[in-house]
Amino acid sequence: MSANAFPNAVEVRVLRDLYGNDIVLFDEQGESTVHRIVTEFELDAQVYAALQSEALRKEQEVALFKVNVKPGEEPELETIEDDDEWETVSEIVDDRMFPSN
Template sequence: MSAQSEWGVAEPVRTLRDRYGDEIELTDEQDESIVHRILAEFRHGGNVYAVLQSKELAKEKEVAIFKVSASADGEPMLETIDDDDEWETVSELYDEMSFPGPDRP
């Protein structure tokens, strides 16, 4: 299945934006807080994903992609996507959304 046909089953959501606004502060491995802009959120295949970008990532024209889950108290939690196929699919969906047609990287 191509990213184009898979994108048809992705649904925009506002899980993080409704709770935090357009930016979210994450803590890195050195316990430093880094502000990330929320670029996109969508549901696909029963999961919610978020595409975030810090100023450092923006300089490199990169993004961070996370799976969004909920803690026991309903607080959104960001999870690393460990499965390569899942990460590739979500990345392609975001590319399709951001760069339609021949402009795609």
């Protein structure tokens, strides 16, 4: 599949403009993990991000999130619950990480 398969997916810099190339996420126990921002894009007025910790990098995997942006507030990351939405976002991220010629 090529990047043209998702012409509505537009690259954005929401998290990178605030945090640079890395973002620190905290789990339920308050433990922090540094994640590299692999890609960010907007699709149908929703921003998404693919993040990768060192452990995920070793497994060649990424974590996918919705990025909720409210004016005057820091963006919030949300898990993608809908299977079809997750699949679409996953395909876009794959296209961006591994473009076909």
